[in-house]
Amino acid sequence: MKTLSKTVALVLFASGAATAQDFATNTHGAVSSTGDIQLPDVNFRASWPVLGGWTVLGEEAADGMHVVYTQPGVIESYLETGTFPDGAVLVKELLSAQTEEMTTGTVARGDQVQGWFVMVKDTKARFDGNSLWGDGWGWAFFNADDSKTTVTTNYQDDCLACHVPAQQTDWIYTQGYPVLTSGGN
Numbered sequence: 001m002k003t004l005s006k007t008v009a010l011v012l013f014a015s016g017a018a019t020a021q022d023f024a025t026n027t028h029g030a031v032s033s034t035g036d037i038q039l040p041d042v043n044f045r046a047s048w049p050v051l052g053g054w055t056v057l058g059e060e061a062a063d064g065m066h067v068v069y070t071q072p073g074v075i076e077s078y079l080e081t082g083t084f085p086d087g088a089v090l091v092k093e094l095l096s097a098q099t100e101e102m103t104t105g106t107v108a109r110g111d112q113v114q115g116w117f118v119m120v121k122d123t124k125a126r127f128d129g130n131s132l133w134g135d136g137w138g139w140a141f142f143n144a145d146d147s148k149t150t151v152t153t154n155y156q157d158d159c160l161a162c163h164v165p166a167q168q169t170d171w172i173y174t175q176g177y178p179v180l181t182s183g184g185n
Ligand code: HEC
Pocket: 054, 066, 068, 090, 091, 092, 117, 118, 119, 138, 139, 140, 141, 152, 155, 158, 159, 160, 162, 163, 166, 171, 172, 173, 174, 176
């Protein structure tokens, strides 16, 4: 496995050559050896940094909130290279929203979890022919009642068209994540 690209050596995977087993480890169980995708098996809300968040506006109140998490080390790696490292996992958690008058104004906050979108960076095209993988990523959606079995059957039909506006930034809506450009300062 000596031919693997140098990007593997970045912060996230400084441990050496990436095997399928390393990939499973680095993605915290999000990817099986055959390319099945599930929600990572860690409490990402507690231990992973938030990349950023989105609020979906309704007529009178917010309709939903999206909070995006990634593993420790991914942001630092991105700041260094301008790309997501192999094995980076992005989890977008969908929450229902409550809109209330508060002392700061009319404020929306997240409430109940409704599901998760997961993307896993794969710079090696490991799962060629698997319909959850392609264009440099694994793609899957999970309803809140089953974080292990995706309802996504084909990323090209279920995901890709909607991400075309972000194609120039590796399919990721990076404008929503100022930490990737400023480092948070
Ligand atoms: C209806 C259009 C639409 C579809 C379908 C869609 N996405 Fe997205 N996705 C977006 C938009 C727009 C954002 C950023 C804004 C937001 O979250 O509202 C986003 C954000 C994300 C993010 C956070 C990282 C980023 O790109 O900013 C992930 C992860 C993600 N989507 C995964 C998926 C996966 C996996 C699928 C297919 C199972 C999918 N999306 C299908 C429109 C879509």
